[in-house]
Amino acid sequence: MxxxxxxxxxxxxxxxxxxxRKSNFYRALLMKARNKPVEGIFATQSETIHRNLKRPVSGAYSMSNLVSFEPYVDTTMRVLCNQLEARFTNADGLRPTPCNMSEWLQMFAFDVIGELTFSKRFGFLERGEDVDGIMAGLWNTFKKTSLVSQMPWLEYFWTNNPVLRQFRGNGKSPGVEFAMARVQERKALERGELEKEWEVNSRDFLSRFMEIEAKDKNVPREALLVWTSSNITAGSDTTAIFLRAILHQLLTxxxxxxxxxxxxxxxxxxxxxxxxxxxxxxxxxxxxxxxxxxxxxxxxxxxxxxxxxxxxxxxxxxxxxxxxxxxxxxxxxxxxxxxxxxxxxxxxxxxxxxxxxxxxxxxxxxxxxxxxxxxxxxxxxxx
Ligand code: HEM
Known part of the structure; x- marks a missing residue:
């Protein structure tokens, strides 16, 4: 290279x-379902698939649309502030509890993406921890794929190795599982099979994606999952790292x-x-x-x-x-x-x-x- x-x-x-054209570097980043690669916006090497996946949703990422999401970022920001206040400040003037802001900013970034994409936070901020190992799962995936992305031939010996596959389970990351569960849940809501127990923003990413899928017959079969999980994999850690970098520089x-x-x-x-x-x-x-x-x-x-x-x-x-x-x-x-x-x-x-x-x-x-x-x-x- x-x-x-x-x-x-x-x-x-x-x-x-x-x-x-994107190089074989990106093959390592393709999501897998039942151990088969699923073409996604981020990692596909095919211009045609990229266009077919991106064209229908590009409006959802326009500046005017992103700004309309701001109230939902604010909802999550309030949860962050309340949690920090409840857990780490001390009204009676005793020594405050140390707070790992790096972790809290990461939980914040993920929960914002959950809120914007599914009208449902992952629940990290409320619980103060990595629920269902979603963040750890993504970290492990990126650690492995960064290696394979630099040596794509490793795929044949490792990622696609049928013997190793037996031990790896279904190969789905907890983040993708979360996205799949939210998509199924929303479909059940639409069919009236589920009671709405939380506030659903009718203009969140998922509702927009579902409208697009319903209107456009050329949209690929896995598109809903690809679009929603792209938000999680491409948008959470990146935002968290950026926020941490800013805060680190300000504090130092x-x-x-x-x-x-x-x-x-x-x-x-x-x-x-x-x-x-x-x-x-x-x-x-x-x-x-x-x-x-x-x-x-x-x-x-x-x-x-x-x-x-x-x-x-x-x-x-x-x-x-x-x-x-x-x-x-x-x-x-x-x-x-x-x-x-x-x-x-x-x-x-x-x-x-x-x-x-x-x-x-x-x-x-x-x-x-x-x-x-x-x-x-x-x-x-x-x-
Ligand atoms: C500070 C935060 C972010 C940074 C620094 C960042 C950076 C990047 C970069 C460098 C690429 C191109 C990668 C490549 O061509 O190999 C990319 C693509 C992408 N990002 Fe982000 N990103 C951020 C936030 C987000 C967020 C919040 C979302 C979704 C809600 C997102 C979704 C995507 C998607 C879907 C792509 C693929 C686009 C395409 O191939 O056309 N990113 N990002």
Whole structure:
């Protein structure tokens, strides 16, 4: 695999209008049902399957739709705050109980995804633990698949080995089991076979996916499961890592924290922020945005290069001709530390670098894979 570090090549390799084919790296990430791979939006190597799975749901990921989900993020945020207050603060002034915020942010991120996707949290925050081993299951899956993704031939000896398969059970991860149970439950609700004992948001991801499935006869059979479990596998840990990275940097850089709190206090005293601030109220705060960009730059949530295959006619990358089929990839951990883009102090935490002139900021934003792929999440114009 040719590892490419120059951010200028992001457009060549991941140009989303005509993207290069995903490499065998992604085969390892395919979900399995009854030990058979199931094509998903994230991991399929086929452009046609990708388009057929993504086109119908791209509207659900548009910015306007995501913003409409905000009240449901807030519901979960209130649960988080109540839990932290009940478990870790001490009204009688005694020593407070230490709190592992890293774990709580991870439970928060998963529960938000549960709420947005199924109108049902996983219950991690309420219980203060990893219910049914869902987070641990995902961690184990990623640990194994990261190895296979780097050595796809391992599949033949390990993942697809019929002898080992006997000992591995049904091969379903607890996260996928959760998604399957929610889909079955919602179908039973719709058929009137189940009493509604919790509040179902009629516009959550699952209801939208079910409407799409009912209308579009070309949607693949496994689509409901693929769409809902993609939210869990692609959206939970990534968000948790990002939140943890921001908090870690703030706690280890008191001067940054002070500046950020001053910006937030000012906005609050000017009456610009609700009790739980809205995205549209915080989106324009320059120092907060700088901290988010800088945390995503120094600690991107994904560690391995996103591999693609050079198209059959070959291509020039960083001035070198690479023949068709060559596997290339960019790692955010390399690209985000490109000194020509971010300066000699590219290894340092310095959110102030983002408070520069707009052209310079745009140039740096274009080199952040967190931002580039973030826009890809939202893009539907190319589909
Ligand atoms: C900070 C949080 C997130 C980060 C850093 C992140 C990062 C990424 C990256 C880098 C990719 C492209 C991977 C590749 O091409 O190999 C991707 C794809 C994807 N992500 Fe995220 N993601 C985040 C949050 C989410 C959330 C919250 C969801 C769902 C609710 C989500 C759903 C997806 C899906 C479905 C894809 C596949 C899209 C496609 O292939 O067209 N992600 N994400």
């Amino acid at each position: 040719v590892s490419v570090g120059d951010p200028k090549e992001i457009g060549t390799i991941y140009g989303f209008k005509q993207s290069w 850089h008191p001067s940054t924290l002070k500046t950020l709190l001053a910006e937030l206090d000012k906005a609050a005293s000017d009456g610009q922020l609700d009790d739980l601030a809205l995205w549209k109220q915080t989106n324009g705060l320059p120092y907060l945005t700088a901290c988010i960009n800088e945390a995503g730059r120094l600690h991107p949530p994904f560690g391995l290069p996103f591999e693609r295959e050079v198209p059959p006619e070959g291509a020039v990358v960083c001035g070198q001709f690479l023949k068709g089929g060559t596997v290339v990839g960019m790692s955010a951990w390399v690209t985000h530390r490109d000194w020509k883009t971010f300066g000699e102090d590219c290894d340092e935490w310095r959110p102030e670098r983002w408070l520069c002139d707009p052209d310079e900021r745009k140039r740096m934003e274009a080199a952040l894979l967190t931002i580039v792929f973030g826009e890809e999440h939202l893009s539907s114009g190319d589909l």
